[in-house]
Amino acid sequence: MAKEFWIGFDLGGTKMMATVFDKNFKILGSKRKKTKSSDGETGAERLVGVVEEALLEAKIDKDDLCGIGIGFPGPLDLNDGIVLESPNLGWKNFDLRGLLEKKFKCPVVVGNDVDVGTYGEYKFGAGQKSRCVVGVFPGTGIGGGCVYEGKILRGKKLSCLEIGHMQMIQNGRLCGCGRRGCLETLSSRLAIAAESAMAVYRGEAPHLEKIAGTDVSQMRSGAIAEAIHEGDEIIELIVRNAARWLGIAVANTVNLLAPEIVVLGGGLVEAMKEIYVEEVEKAVDNFAMKSLADEVEIMAAKLGDDAGVMGAAALAKDTFTKE
Amino acid sequence: MAKEFWIGFDLGGTKMMATVFDKNFKILGSKRKKTKSSDGETGAERLVGVVEEALLEAKIDKDDLCGIGIGFPGPLDLNDGIVLESPNLGWKNFDLRGLLEKKFKCPVVVGNDVDVGTYGEYKFGAGQKSRCVVGVFPGTGIGGGCVYEGKILRGKKLSCLEIGHMQMIQNGRLCGCGRRGCLETLSSRLAIAAESAMAVYRGEAPHLEKIAGTDVSQMRSGAIAEAIHEGDEIIELIVRNAARWLGIAVANTVNLLAPEIVVLGGGLVEAMKEIYVEEVEKAVDNFAMKSLADEVEIMAAKLGDDAGVMGAAALAKDTFTKE
Numbered sequence: 001m002a003k004e005f006w007i008g009f010d011l012g013g014t015k016m017m018a019t020v021f022d023k024n025f026k027i028l029g030s031k032r033k034k035t036k037s038s039d040g041e042t043g044a045e046r047l048v049g050v051v052e053e054a055l056l057e058a059k060i061d062k063d064d065l066c067g068i069g070i071g072f073p074g075p076l077d078l079n080d081g082i083v084l085e086s087p088n089l090g091w092k093n094f095d096l097r098g099l100l101e102k103k104f105k106c107p108v109v110v111g112n113d114v115d116v117g118t119y120g121e122y123k124f125g126a127g128q129k130s131r132c133v134v135g136v137f138p139g140t141g142i143g144g145g146c147v148y149e150g151k152i153l154r155g156k157k158l159s160c161l162e163i164g165h166m167q168m169i170q171n172g173r174l175c176g177c178g179r180r181g182c183l184e185t186l187s188s189r190l191a192i193a194a195e196s197a198m199a200v201y202r203g204e205a206p207h208l209e210k211i212a213g214t215d216v217s218q219m220r221s222g223a224i225a226e227a228i229h230e231g232d233e234i235i236e237l238i239v240r241n242a243a244r245w246l247g248i249a250v251a252n253t254v255n256l257l258a259p260e261i262v263v264l265g266g267g268l269v270e271a272m273k274e275i276y277v278e279e280v281e282k283a284v285d286n287f288a289m290k291s292l293a294d295e296v297e298i299m300a301a302k303l304g305d306d307a308g309v310m311g312a313a314a315l316a317k318d319t320f321t322k323e
Numbered sequence: 324m325a326k327e328f329w330i331g332f333d334l335g336g337t338k339m340m341a342t343v344f345d346k347n348f349k350i351l352g353s354k355r356k357k358t359k360s361s362d363g364e365t366g367a368e369r370l371v372g373v374v375e376e377a378l379l380e381a382k383i384d385k386d387d388l389c390g391i392g393i394g395f396p397g398p399l400d401l402n403d404g405i406v407l408e409s410p411n412l413g414w415k416n417f418d419l420r421g422l423l424e425k426k427f428k429c430p431v432v433v434g435n436d437v438d439v440g441t442y443g444e445y446k447f448g449a450g451q452k453s454r455c456v457v458g459v460f461p462g463t464g465i466g467g468g469c470v471y472e473g474k475i476l477r478g479k480k481l482s483c484l485e486i487g488h489m490q491m492i493q494n495g496r497l498c499g500c501g502r503r504g505c506l507e508t509l510s511s512r513l514a515i516a517a518e519s520a521m522a523v524y525r526g527e528a529p530h531l532e533k534i535a536g537t538d539v540s541q542m543r544s545g546a547i548a549e550a551i552h553e554g555d556e557i558i559e560l561i562v563r564n565a566a567r568w569l570g571i572a573v574a575n576t577v578n579l580l581a582p583e584i585v586v587l588g589g590g591l592v593e594a595m596k597e598i599y600v601e602e603v604e605k606a607v608d609n610f611a612m613k614s615l616a617d618e619v620e621i622m623a624a625k626l627g628d629d630a631g632v633m634g635a636a637a638l639a640k641d642t643f644t645k646e
Contacts, residue, residue, distance in 0.1 A: 153580070155615065177613075289485050
């Protein structure tokens with residue numbers, strides 16, 4: 001094929017991003033926009049618009065597209081490319097693959113966002129060529145993904161690696177999923193923010209107080225990292241404890257899947273790489289079987305924001321290219 | 324191939340068993356013996372002897388053997404068929420595959436015992452034809468296995484699915500692995516026996532007292548089941564609580580692997596199927612993501628003692644037969 005172009009699309013809770021790649025995964029054009037809560041039609045239009053603008057920037061005609069890959073946060077029917085539910089976009093049983101295939105006249109594959117990000121790291125970043133790579137992305141929620149012998153590990157219809165809802169503490173804090181004591185209640189950005197807000201309220205974190213006050217919605221990863229950097233020791237303790245719980249969940253996952261690489265990614269890790277890698281390494285040494293802990297390497301993601309779009313485009317290429 | 328015979332070998336902590344199968348997995352002969360602690364040489368002789376006696380009983384010449392599959396408890400180098408360590412047989416870095424290939428002049432494959440048992444259930448028992456089957460076998464320890472898209476899920480060199488050492492309680496009871504709070508400290512036969520012995524000592528379990536006294540080594544699965552049957556309600560509570568913890572670990576595994584079938588097997592489950600299936604089902608409903616809990620079925624193993632030898636023989640056949 002003379003002309004071979006692929007699009008990777010990453011739909012996040014706060015922003016969406018489309019990138020056009022050539023066959024060697026050189027970036028030809030990229031476009032990002034904020035994700036806005038809306039009804040289905042408007043959300044879909046917005047998404048299509050971002051793809052079109054990325055094509056414009058890359059100066060690629062949509063007739064030359066070989067395929068589109070999408071990373072999507074939230075429950076999907078992987079077989080049919082249907083979004084089962086998306087609070088951010090107001091979608092329910094929305095045929096995302098159908099819409100895009102009709103609009104761009106090329107094959108489309110839809111995957112879970114963290115699976116796709118892990119696939120990106122596996123192909124181009126931290127986990128290259130490893131037999132088994134687990135990705136763990138703590139953020140507002142905590143997502144997991146796994147590439148096993150070159151393919152994304154998955155359920156029959158749904159994605160798997162739901163590490164954020166691993167049961168860590170009996171009768172723990174209430175989770176967004178309706179249960180108690182899930183990892184997300186201990187290690188998500190929101191859990192860190194809530195505990196940090198308590199410390200600010202008690203007057204123990206003067207730097208974070210200046211940046212964010214006691215408002216958990218202002219305590220983004222960058223704000224937390226900055227407060228630690230400025231000297232709020234209690235905030236560092238809070239983050240280290242959250243990272244330690246994350247590490248225990250990673251240790252359980254290492255015991256089950258025996259990966260060679262665990263890639264840590266997402267906003268929190270991006271902002272505080274050393275703390276995360278250090279605490280997760282320590283927890284894996286303490287809580288995974290020695291023989292399996294010895295075989296795994298914990299590392300921070302290398303592709304940053306590009307993991308999603310690169311993984312999505314590579315997934316499209318690997319899905320639709322027959323050797 | 325006119326003559327096609329396979330041997331499955333199951334090496335357990337208390338007994339070893341070899342069975343000869345024809346190509347349709349009809350049993351032609353079978354032999355079992357107690358596993359005895361010994362030095363490496365004697366253990367190996369014993370193992371070879373059991374295979375030879377099974378061949379004798381089946382009236383099969385060893386020259387007609389197509390392959391041998393072995394399920395082994397304890398750490399293995401799966402690639403080279405080497406037993407890294409076996410407390411029961413006194414082996415360390417023992418080349419089990421090499422020995423048997425030399426002795427029987429046919430290809431040999433060595434796998435983890437629970438992986439192989441799960442493979443047996445996948446091929447012939449409870450998990451037939453399912454895309455993803457997880458096996459959980461609580462006993463003296465708690466082993467796990469997974470068959471994913473027809474193949475045993477594994478580590479680079481070691482087996483995986485070490486569900487028995489999932490971290491359940493921070494600073495919990497001491498585990499045989501040296502850590503604290505592992506699932507085995509809550510749900511193994513030994514954990515149940517220890518808690519039951521306390522109840523007997525307090526005079527709360529008169530039936531178990533008659534059967535086993537306060538000696539944990541006398542509290543085998545059958546004794547525990549019998550005491551419950553006779554009316555020791557507190558022993559039932561103890562077993563149900565252990566099964567519930569097992570169920571929480573299964574729920575975490577369901578969240579990570581999204582299997583269609585979870586097969587529960589081993590001595591405890593064999594003796595108390597209803598209690599185990601009921602409590603694990605309940606825990607999966609309570610602690611796994613709803614969408615994934617809805618897609619999984621919990622069932623008791625169907626092959627009993629034959630799961631190991633059937634799985635091992637099938638693994639040999641599937642490994643060494645090219646279509």
